[in-house]
Amino acid sequence: MSLISIVMKVPRTQSRKTGRPLSFDREAALEKAMLAFWESGYETTSISDLTAAMGVTAPSIYTAFGDKKQLFLEAMRRYVGDAADLKKAFVLAPTAKEAVARMMEDAARLYTGDATPRGCLLASAAATGSKDAADVRDAAARERRVIRTIIIERIESDVESGLLPPDTKTSVLADTALAITHGMSILARDGADRNALIAIAQASLSGWPDHS
Amino acid sequence: MSLISIVMKVPRTQSRKTGRPLSFDREAALEKAMLAFWESGYETTSISDLTAAMGVTAPSIYTAFGDKKQLFLEAMRRYVGDAADLKKAFVLAPTAKEAVARMMEDAARLYTGDATPRGCLLASAAATGSKDAADVRDAAARERRVIRTIIIERIESDVESGLLPPDTKTSVLADTALAITHGMSILARDGADRNALIAIAQASLSGWPDHS
DNA sequence: CTGATTTCATATCGCTCGCTACGAAACGCT
C-alpha cells in the first residue's frame, strides 16, 4: 500500500485484489451523479439527492468516490470528456470556422437533449457558489480555459497557414464563440429549442472572415 | 390593517405611523444583500453571510424583508432596475442595432466593475439550484424574458419602419445578442477584462444587417 | 478452513441551515 493512500483518503480507481467487491456499477452510478449535478448544480445537489439518483447509500458513495467534491470533479471530467478528443476534432477540421461551427452545433444538441438536463453542466453547475466551493469553481474555470486554448490555437493555425487573414483578432473570435456557447446554455435553460440555438450559432459565425 | 397583512406576513415597504423605527438604512442593507447574492448566488449565500454583509441581525432581516426568498427577489429587482427604463432606452435609440450595442457595452462595464462582483447577477445567481428554489429561478428567467421581449420589439419596429430588411430573423438577432450578453457574464467571472468583453460585443454585431 | 481486506447497511455524528420565540426598548398617539 502506498504512502499517499495511508495519509490521504484516496478512492480506489482500479479494482484491488482482495476484499468485498463493489455491489454496484461504478460507472453507471457516476453517470447518474453527473446528471444530478448537471440538473441542480454542485453545492445545491445534496448527498441525499445523490443517493437517490445513484441508487447507492451514502457510505458507498464515500468509499467509491472519496467525498462530494471529488465525486463532482470526476462527474465533470466525465461530462467534458477527454480534452485530447476535442483537440483532435479541432485539428482535423478543414478550417477553424468549421471546427467552431461543429462545436456550437454539438453544444446546441447537447443542451437540448431529451435524456439529459437542459443547458451545460460546465457553464451552470459551478457558475456561482459559496467561498467553500471556490476550488470547485476554479476547476470548472480551468476546464473552460482548456477549451478556449484549443479554439485559439486552431484559429492561430489558420492565420499562419493563410486560411485566415493576418490581422485576425484570434482571441476575440474565440471569446465570441465561447460567449455564444455559454450563452446558449442559459437560453436552453430558459426554454429555447434546438433549432433556435443552432440558428444563433450560425448567425454568430457570419462575423468570421470567410475563405470559402 | 389590511386583511392580507394579517393572513400573510408582508414586509413593510413604506414607513408606518407607530412603533419603533428601523435602526438601519433599509436601502443600504438591500444594496449589500444584492452584492452578496451577486457574488455567491441565491441558495449558496446563507443568512449568516447576509447578516455579515448587511450589518443587520437575522430577526431584523426577517422583519424588514420577509424571508430569504423575498429578500433575493427584491435584490434582483434592484439589480435589473425598472424595465420601463430599459424599454425607454430601446425606444429612444436611433436603431435597434445601436440599442443592442449600447446594452452590451453597458453589460461589459457592469460585469467588470471594481466595486461589484464580476459577471451578471441575473445570469449567475439563480442559474441552477435545488428543486426548492425552482420558483426563484423562474423569477429570474421571467426577468430575462422581459429583456428579450424589449429587444425583439425594437427589432420588429425597425423592420416595420424599413430600417431593417423585411426578411430579418428578429428572434435570432435578439437571442444572439442575449447569448453574447449572458456568455460575457461567464467570461467575466473567468477573468476576461472589460476591453475583451467590449470587443466581443462589437464583433457579435457584425452579423447584423447594416443600414448606416 | 482461517485470516486479511474491503464493502455492506444501519444509525447516527457535529454542524450549519433558514427561521423564530421571547422580553426589553423605542417610537406615535392621546
Add this chain to the structure above:
DNA sequence: AGCGTTTCGTAGCGAGCGATATGAAATCAG
C-alpha cells in the same frame, strides 16, 4: 404619563447538511 405598536438583541428551534463509526457480510490468499 400611559398605551398600542413595532423593532430590538439574545438565544435557540427543528431540519437537513456532509460525512462517519460500527459491526456484519463478502471476497481472496494461503
